[in-house]
Amino acid sequence: MAVVGIGLIGGSFALAGRQAGVLGEVVGVARSERTMLEALHVGAADRTTADPAEAVRDADLIFIATPVAAIPDVFARIAPALPDGCVVTDAGSTKRAILDAAAALPAHVDFVGGHPMAGSERAGVMAARANLFRGRTWLLTPGDASGDAVERLRATIDAIGARVVVVGADDHDRIVARTSHLPHLVAAALAGALGECCSEDDFIGNGLRDTTRIAVGSAEVWREILLTNADDVLAALAEFTAEVERYRDALVSGDAVALTALLEAARACRERMGET
Amino acid sequence: MAVVGIGLIGGSFALAGRQAGVLGEVVGVARSERTMLEALHVGAADRTTADPAEAVRDADLIFIATPVAAIPDVFARIAPALPDGCVVTDAGSTKRAILDAAAALPAHVDFVGGHPMAGSERAGVMAARANLFRGRTWLLTPGDASGDAVERLRATIDAIGARVVVVGADDHDRIVARTSHLPHLVAAALAGALGECCSEDDFIGNGLRDTTRIAVGSAEVWREILLTNADDVLAALAEFTAEVERYRDALVSGDAVALTALLEAARACRERMGET
Numbered sequence: 101m102a103v104v105g106i107g108l109i110g111g112s113f114a115l116a117g118r119q120a121g122v123l124g125e126v127v128g129v130a131r132s133e134r135t136m137l138e139a140l141h142v143g144a145a146d147r148t149t150a151d152p153a154e155a156v157r158d159a160d161l162i163f164i165a166t167p168v169a170a171i172p173d174v175f176a177r178i179a180p181a182l183p184d185g186c187v188v189t190d191a192g193s194t195k196r197a198i199l200d201a202a203a204a205l206p207a208h209v210d211f212v213g214g215h216p217m218a219g220s221e222r223a224g225v226m227a228a229r230a231n232l233f234r235g236r237t238w239l240l241t242p243g244d245a246s247g248d249a250v251e252r253l254r255a256t257i258d259a260i261g262a263r264v265v266v267v268g269a270d271d272h273d274r275i276v277a278r279t280s281h282l283p284h285l286v287a288a289a290l291a292g293a294l295g296e297c298c299s300e301d302d303f304i305g306n307g308l309r310d311t312t313r314i315a316v317g318s319a320e321v322w323r324e325i326l327l328t329n330a331d332d333v334l335a336a337l338a339e340f341t342a343e344v345e346r347y348r349d350a351l352v353s354g355d356a357v358a359l360t361a362l363l364e365a366a367r368a369c370r371e372r373m374g375e376t
Numbered sequence: 377m378a379v380v381g382i383g384l385i386g387g388s389f390a391l392a393g394r395q396a397g398v399l400g401e402v403v404g405v406a407r408s409e410r411t412m413l414e415a416l417h418v419g420a421a422d423r424t425t426a427d428p429a430e431a432v433r434d435a436d437l438i439f440i441a442t443p444v445a446a447i448p449d450v451f452a453r454i455a456p457a458l459p460d461g462c463v464v465t466d467a468g469s470t471k472r473a474i475l476d477a478a479a480a481l482p483a484h485v486d487f488v489g490g491h492p493m494a495g496s497e498r499a500g501v502m503a504a505r506a507n508l509f510r511g512r513t514w515l516l517t518p519g520d521a522s523g524d525a526v527e528r529l530r531a532t533i534d535a536i537g538a539r540v541v542v543v544g545a546d547d548h549d550r551i552v553a554r555t556s557h558l559p560h561l562v563a564a565a566l567a568g569a570l571g572e573c574c575s576e577d578d579f580i581g582n583g584l585r586d587t588t589r590i591a592v593g594s595a596e597v598w599r600e601i602l603l604t605n606a607d608d609v610l611a612a613l614a615e616f617t618a619e620v621e622r623y624r625d626a627l628v629s630g631d632a633v634a635l636t637a638l639l640e641a642a643r644a645c646r647e648r649m650g651e652t
């Protein structure tokens with residue numbers, strides 16, 4: 101198989117697949133010499149290259165784990181070199197734009213969109229670990245891919261202990277706009293709005309640290325995620341700001357009943373998520 | 377000493393103080409028979425009563441750990457029974473309103489406002505633990521209290537391993553509006569706005585769980601905190617919604633440069649907080 105963009109996600113997939121014995125030779129693709137050496141060092145790849153086309157030439161599974169914005173370019177570079185019948189997948193956080201871009205791939209390969217629901221504040225292949233996906237959901241958006249291609253990919257993902265859930269690209273983007281992209285925007289806006297208060301160590305508790313934790317994510321990665329899913333994110337943001345307005349109105353009017361109702365509803369929503 | 381409202385905070389203070397050997401007899405005050413039995417069971421009190429006035433009669437330290445809204449009523453009930461020279465303190469999350477209400481206490485006692493920066497999603501004296509405050513900041517707003525009273529209280533708080541920071545009530549309320557109250561409102565508004573999406577288990581990751589975790593806090597407790605500090609919370613909320621508007625504008629116009637700048641600034645703010 102080939103892993104194009106062998107960082108935290110790509111490296112963890114390779115480590116997990118090798119541990120499970122479901123991958124043959126793994127070719128890791130990275131732009132920097134340092135990442136290539138690190139990928140070999142942690143055992144995430146058997147060999148490495150900076151050339152995606154060279155890496156995919158003999159692969160039956162190609163896993164694109166670059167940032168979202170780089171995926172269309174990877175498609176263009178690997179398209180001429182893809183062998184017949186291989187399965188191409190990705191790990192991008194938005195799926196509609198990527199499925200559209202996958203139209204550039206040749207007809208003799210199958211593209212199955214993927215989105216593993218796992219990650220870490222740490223980035224890079226040195227942070228990769230074989231159990232990153234264990235017990236986590238791995239969303240697949242098959243688009244026009246053949247059932248056989250989906251099942252082959254599913255078997256590999258099952259083998260590394262993740263749980264495959266198949267979903268349409270539109271539903272995927274609409275829901276993750278709310279469960280992932282909006283929360284990132286909100287956490288970042290909160291951290292940004294606090295400004296100088298972020299240095300008030302004496303006043304900062306675990307509540308604020310939890311609420312803003314994801315704001316440490318890469319600005320480049322999240323910029324692309326938000327921009328490629330802008331319509332759904334803006335719709336989700338409108339729902340959020342309407343709810344914020346309800347809190348504001350209750351505070352302005354000193355309406356304890358309305359405020360309690362809002363807080364109770366929020367509490368019930370959060371409790372449905374589990375794992376407090 | 378007397379602990380009026382012997383729940384998580386009051387019980388943990390009593391357990392810690394007893395462990396450190398800096399408290400004499402501890403009288404726990406609770407409204408329910410069950411809480412009284414629990415306080416005795418976990419060793420947070422030597423005896424219990426439902427009558428605050430009876431509890432404080434021989435106390436040299438009175439710790440009011442009820443919800444914020446109940447504190448003025450506790451002041452009124454204990455005022456006639458407070459012995460000369462005792463120190464009264466509290467654990468309320470807003471301080472200006474409480475210092476104002478403390479004017480109802482007799483001149484022969486000292487009130488020192490307090491705000492331990494510690495807590496738990498769990499509530500009640502059964503969740504109390506002696507190390508809850510270890511290494512945490514304990515804010516004190518002395519108001520008109522004597523230096524001697526502040527030092528006596530400081531010695532007790534030092535003994536349980538917390539770190540005293542003295543701050544004016546106005547500064548306290550302004551800063552915690554941003555580091556604690558606004559984050560709670562934002563986390564709750566996010567959980568509430570998600571609605572049905574909170575049940576989409578396949579799409580919910582640790583990022584969303586972190587960002588909304590504090591929304592499970594008691595609606596009654598947080599309603600009172602937000603209402604008693606409404607002016608500062610509304611000012612902080614305006615800063616937050618202005619920042620959210622900047623994200624919205626960047627998304628609407630597809631302005632990658634502006635979005636990156638916002639996300640980078642947020643990332644820098646969050647990193648200043650430490651303990652990701």
